[in-house]
Amino acid sequence: MLSDTDVRDTVEYRHMPVMQPAPAGRPGQVVRVQAAGQSHPGLIRTSNEDHFIAARLSRAMEVLDSNLPSGEVPPSSQLEAYLLAVADGVGGHNAGERASSLVIARGIEMILASANWGLRLEGAEGARLLERMRDYMSRLNESLLAAIEADEALAGMATTLTVAYTVGLRAFVVHVGDSRAYLFREGRLTQLTRDHTVAQELAEIGEISRDEVRNHPRRNTLTNVIGGSGIRRPDITHHQLLSNDLLILCTDGLSDLLDDAAIAQVVAANPGPKLVCPALIDAALAAGGKDNVTCVAAQFELATAD
Secondary structure: OOOOOOHHHHOOOOOOOOOOOOOOOOOOEEEEEEEEEEEEOOOOOOOOOEEEEEEEEEEEEEOOOOOOOOOOOOOEEEEEEEEEEEEEEEOOOOHHHHHHHHHHHHHHHHHHHOOOOOOOOOOOHHHHHHHHHHHHHHHHHHHHHHHHHHOHHHOOOEEOEEEEEEEOOEEEEEEEOOOEEEEEEOOEEEEOOOOOEHHHHHHHOOOOOHHHHHHOOOOOOEOOOEEOOOOOOOEEEEEEOOOOOEEEEEOHHHHOOOOHHHHHHHHHHOOOHHHHHHHHHHHHHHOOOOOOEEEEEEEEEEEEOO
């Protein structure tokens, strides 16, 4: 089942951080979402092995005509969810680019083929959504391994994948690799994911300090990916958002060059996804742009329905 801890526990963590629930919105309130993304190959690499997507999933009903008594059924109804994802491929030649593209495209294909999109999460539906997410990640891994088996030129290809799936003000983050998800709330940036790297694991067992992770020679050596030697287990966490929260997903081409303080400064100066994504890309390029750099962001606002 889902559990909650305070957002303040997410600065230094051993376990995945989860937010405290926010007060329920009043009847007639809706969550408005703005989303945008951007990707750049960087200043050194000639190809871009990053891919991203921002998508809205919806189910709607509108009564066109009826002789039912007034008030028996609503004249219209719409349920929405939002999907954000970034993937950073690894592998020789075009294999990394293929891996990141394939994993997002295949993921969307599986969602569209599903009878339940998870647009309502009351009761046990939240737990069932977590199980579907685990199943999707396993199937994505199988898809990459099948592609490798079918084409030896793709041998060794793999990819990171970080996904945020939101319904209203509830967010589920699914994560493998060293791309990241951040929450920006009231001027404060919080990392929601844990890097699956050798350096991070060394810090967690006390072999190096947390301050040494950022510059450690194995900070980019992945311990968990989709494809390649195979996924171990994805991190899946649940977070309760607040109105005006901003979710940011990015590849390590951004987080390697900008520390949390620098990212927070750029976000604070560029409100909203459409401004913040290009601003973060520009900041990473100004810091050297040594890798592909990608970010996707979404902002959530609790508002009164029109």
